[in-house]
Amino acid sequence: MESAIPEHLKSARTRHRRVPDDYAPxxxxxxxxxxxxxxxxxxxxxxxxxxxxxxxxxEQAMASIVSRFASNGGPTHWDRAQYVDEAGFTNIVxxxxxxxxxxxDGWFPAARNAWTGDQRATxxxxxxxxxxxxxxxxxxxxxxxxxxxxxxxxxADGMSGEVQEHAYWGGMRDRIPLSQTDEMAPSGSARAxxxxxxxxxxxNDNLCLIRSGQDWGDTEASExxxxxxxxxxxxxxxMDFLRDSGRSVGCYANRYMTxxxxxxxxxxKSYGMSWWKSLAALERWAExxxxxxxxxxxxxxxxxxxxxxxxxxxxxxxxxARTDEQFFEYVNCHPQTGMLNAVQTVDxx
Amino acid sequence: MESAIPEHLKSARTRHRRVPDDYAPxxxxxxxxxxxxxxxxxxxxxxxxxxxxxxxxxEQAMASIVSRFASNGGPTHWDRAQYVDEAGFTNIVxxxxxxxxxxxDGWFPAARNAWTGDQRATxxxxxxxxxxxxxxxxxxxxxxxxxxxxxxxxxADGMSGEVQEHAYWGGMRDRIPLSQTDEMAPSGSARAxxxxxxxxxxxNDNLCLIRSGQDWGDTEASExxxxxxxxxxxxxxxMDFLRDSGRSVGCYANRYMTxxxxxxxxxxKSYGMSWWKSLAALERWAExxxxxxxxxxxxxxxxxxxxxxxxxxxxxxxxxARTDEQFFEYVNCHPQTGMLNAVQTVDxx
Numbered sequence: 153m154e155s156a157i158p159e160h161l162k163s164a165r166t167r168h169r170r171v172p173d174d175y176a177p178x179x180x181x182x183x184x185x186x187x188x189x190x191x192x193x194x195x196x197x198x199x200x201x202x203x204x205x206x207x208x209x210x211e212q213a214m215a216s217i218v219s220r221f222a223s224n225g226g227p228t229h230w231d232r233a234q235y236v237d238e239a240g241f242t243n244i245v246x247x248x249x250x251x252x253x254x255x256x257d258g259w260f261p262a263a264r265n266a267w268t269g270d271q272r273a274t275x276x277x278x279x280x281x282x283x284x285x286x287x288x289x290x291x292x293x294x295x296x297x298x299x300x301x302x303x304x305x306x307x308a309d310g311m312s313g314e315v316q317e318h319a320y321w322g323g324m325r326d327r328i329p330l331s332q333t334d335e336m337a338p339s340g341s342a343r344a345x346x347x348x349x350x351x352x353x354x355x356n357d358n359l360c361l362i363r364s365g366q367d368w369g370d371t372e373a374s375e376x377x378x379x380x381x382x383x384x385x386x387x388x389x390x391m392d393f394l395r396d397s398g399r400s401v402g403c404y405a406n407r408y409m410t411x412x413x414x415x416x417x418x419x420x421k422s423y424g425m426s427w428w429k430s431l432a433a434l435e436r437w438a439e440x441x442x443x444x445x446x447x448x449x450x451x452x453x454x455x456x457x458x459x460x461x462x463x464x465x466x467x468x469x470x471x472x473a474r475t476d477e478q479f480f481e482y483v484n485c486h487p488q489t490g491m492l493n494a495v496q497t498v499d500x501x
Numbered sequence: 502m503e504s505a506i507p508e509h510l511k512s513a514r515t516r517h518r519r520v521p522d523d524y525a526p527x528x529x530x531x532x533x534x535x536x537x538x539x540x541x542x543x544x545x546x547x548x549x550x551x552x553x554x555x556x557x558x559x560e561q562a563m564a565s566i567v568s569r570f571a572s573n574g575g576p577t578h579w580d581r582a583q584y585v586d587e588a589g590f591t592n593i594v595x596x597x598x599x600x601x602x603x604x605x606d607g608w609f610p611a612a613r614n615a616w617t618g619d620q621r622a623t624x625x626x627x628x629x630x631x632x633x634x635x636x637x638x639x640x641x642x643x644x645x646x647x648x649x650x651x652x653x654x655x656x657a658d659g660m661s662g663e664v665q666e667h668a669y670w671g672g673m674r675d676r677i678p679l680s681q682t683d684e685m686a687p688s689g690s691a692r693a694x695x696x697x698x699x700x701x702x703x704x705n706d707n708l709c710l711i712r713s714g715q716d717w718g719d720t721e722a723s724e725x726x727x728x729x730x731x732x733x734x735x736x737x738x739x740m741d742f743l744r745d746s747g748r749s750v751g752c753y754a755n756r757y758m759t760x761x762x763x764x765x766x767x768x769x770k771s772y773g774m775s776w777w778k779s780l781a782a783l784e785r786w787a788e789x790x791x792x793x794x795x796x797x798x799x800x801x802x803x804x805x806x807x808x809x810x811x812x813x814x815x816x817x818x819x820x821x822a823r824t825d826e827q828f829f830e831y832v833n834c835h836p837q838t839g840m841l842n843a844v845q846t847v848d849x850x
Contacts, residue, residue, distance in 0.1 A: 168516055170671065172686055172781045178789065321670040321788055322519065337521055432521045439670055440527065442798055449794045 156315040156327035160188045161289060165332045170322035177319040179455040183312045183327065184293040184305035186251065192287050193304055194250040195361070195471065196227070196260075197425075198267055201241045201278035201485050210277045214246065216266060221248060225259030229306040233409035233423060238395055239486050241278075245409060245425075247363075251307045253285055268483045273349030278485035282427075284361055284473045291471035292327035294318055296455060296462065302421075303363055303469050319452065321439050324470055325431060336472045338430040342404075342494040353480035353491040355404075360431045364468035365411075365423030371463040379464050383450055390443030391424050398426070401441070402433025404494040427491055431472050505664040505676035509537040510638060514681045519671035526668040528804040532661045532676065533642040533654035535600065541636050542653055543599040544710070544820065545576070545609075546774075547616055550590045550627035550834050559626045563595065565615060570597060574608030578655040581765075582758035582772060587744055588835050590627075594758060594774075596712075600656045602634055617832045622698030627834035631776075633710055633822045640820035641676035643667055645804060645811065651770075652712055652818050668801065670788050673819055674780060685821045687779040691753075691843040702829035702840040704753075709780045713817035714760075714772030720812040728813050732799055739792030740773050747775070750790070751782025753843040776840055780821050 153176070155162075186193075198217055200210045214232075221227055227248035234244040250256040264281060272279045293305050301308065317326040325331045342355040366387075368379045391408035398406055404427040411421035428434045438444050455462060480491045487493070502525070504511075535542075547566055549559045563581075570576055576597035583593040599605040613630060621628050642654050650657065666675040674680045691704040715736075717728045740757035747755055753776040760770035777783045787793050804811060829840045836842070 168684065170519065171785075172684065172779070175781070175785070319789065320785065335517065335521065430521075432524070436520075436524070436669065440668065440801055442802055445794060445798045449791055452789055453791055 161329040180314040181318040184308035194256040197282040199280040235409040283479040289329040296466040344495040360428040367465040369420035402429040510678040529663040530667040533657035543605040546631040548629040584758040621832040629831040632828040638678040645815040693844040709777040716814040718769035751778040
């Protein structure tokens with residue numbers, strides 16, 4: 153049993169963990185381990201929003217960014233997912249990961265211009281870029297099994313052994329190294345700035361992002377039926393609540409998406425990603441909303457029973473980002489798109 | 502909105518609350534407020550254990566202790582409850598409360614001798630005494646409504662306004678004043694000492710007691726049906742788990758009892774009382790055991806919806822006691838009785 157916080161990120165605590173030192177979780181979970189030389193990662197979501205189910209221009213844009221990914225300075229890993237949002241638009245989101253901020257900074261300007269530049273203002277689809285650049289102290293990961301890293305964990309040097317800080321409310325916070333010394337409280341409020349055709353959003357400090365995924369590709373018969381019939385509908389109900397009523401609990405936006413393959417076809421993986429005013433707001437929702445409490449309870453029971461025999465794979469990554477670790481930009485998108493949903497008015501630049 | 506910790510018990514924190522300062526609970530709850538002059542309370546459980554449903558000798562003992570309660574130095578409040586335990590014995594438990602340790606200390610020796618003295622060794626029933634003497638920093642209360650205090654709260658000067666620290670996992674700990682500076686971790690392990698016919702149990706430091714009650718006497722029609730059909734069976738399932746398998750999660754004993762009136766007839770009130778190795782063990786069970794998670798979820802939903810219109814009354818009191826704030830004594834009881842269940846062997850005095 154090891155701590156989710158790696159040795160080189162341990163600091164003199166001013167804040168305590170929520171569990172005693174002899175706490176033993178009821179089932180195993182694992183976290184991604186970067187090399188100590190990795191100081192910061194980049195999570196960049198490139199989104200397209202369109203009313204038509206197939207848009208040649210959107211396809212070209214997506215093919216083009218994949219070419220850019222392969223160019224010098226491109227990301228170490230990326231994947232793509234899609235969903236139909238509350239306004240009836242298809243959103244296709246390509247997320248790319250770097251573990252070197254300087255590399256991203258060199259690569260990004262041209263990609264940004266191609267993705268959200270003036271040519272998008274009148275195009276047949278909207279586009280957005282949502283980026284966090286957290287230090288390694290500012291985020292955490294969690295995996296229910298080994299052997300198939302997802303998201304930022306694909307960049308990691310490897311996975312941990314069984315970690316202690318999970319399977320209790322507060323584990324998410326306790327896995328983030330900053331929690332040793334910092335409440336990670338939000339401050340300020342989101343505002344929007346118009347920059348030509350683009351709208352930039354400057355969110356509050358200590359904004360929180362969760363990407364939480366499931367992979368049922370390996371499940372068979374009864375386990376698959378259990379996931380699809382019992383778990384997924386409850387999960388979807390929770391995701392729908394966050395999408396439609398999230399602002400009442402501090403969730404600015406939620407996308408419950410299906411991962412698609414390189415051919416654009418849906419896979420047996422999905423993930424929800426949501427933007428939160430704070431880690432505390434995410435904690436409160438997770439602990440008290442009936443749908444999530446049911447999900448948590450079901451997962452606890454399921455993983456406690458099946459343990460390593462479970463074929464369903466669950467993971468998440470949770471980030472708390474300072475104001476200077478964020479970048480949000482929207483063009484030609486409807487007003488409920490991502491962090492646009494956090495702002496009421498748009499100021500001139 | 503006020504803190505559950507009264508002003509005069511606030512101290513310079515070395516440990517943080519689990520929620521931010523702007524946390525707002527979704528429904529109101531209240532705590533008991535003692536006069537600042539109250540430094541310590543006494544919670545004394547006097548139990549009788551018998552195989553026969555009616556025992557003249559047991560009835561005499563119970564009548565006798567009620568007479569003693571009325572004598573000089575007696576408690577400010579008491580009530581009585583009963584249940585049939587896992588070994589098939591009827592247990593009748595009379596709990597009495599003082600807010601003055603010196604008064605209790607003067608009253609107790611004669612009452613103790615009458616209750617668990619040598620004359621019990623061969624009697625037709627068993628007897629036990631379980632007492633905690635916590636300082637006011639060492640326990641908390643919580644009530645879903647005003648107007649009908651129960652347990653230690655009957656001794657209080659009054660009730661608080663709406664408090665902040667509730668309706669989230671960790672609220673229980675945050676309401677205990679000691680949590681401002683103390684993890685309240687357990688240390689040592691329980692041992693038993695034979696003292697004539699009596700067995701004394703010396704538990705670990707920072708043992709935890711919860712008394713958690715419900716009163717459905719005021720509910721009507723649909724609310725009553727909801728409690729009896731939907732809530733109570735789930736509650737009972739959780740209580741049965743603690744009684745039968747509690748040791749696996751750090752619960753030494755659980756009694757799910759029906760409160761009886763002065764005539765011995767059952768009322769429409771019940772409470773569970775359980776002895777735990779630590780507050781942390783109680784927290785983990787409450788958060789992760791499916792039955793309790795369901796109870797919590799149901800209560801959250803119910804109280805959030807009905808709010809002050811709810812006629813079902815819920816309350817609890819939770820105490821963490823140092824070794825020198827505990828007294829446990831058993832005579833002629835079966836080995837699973839109360840804290841006897843925490844010890845494997847009995848040493849000579």
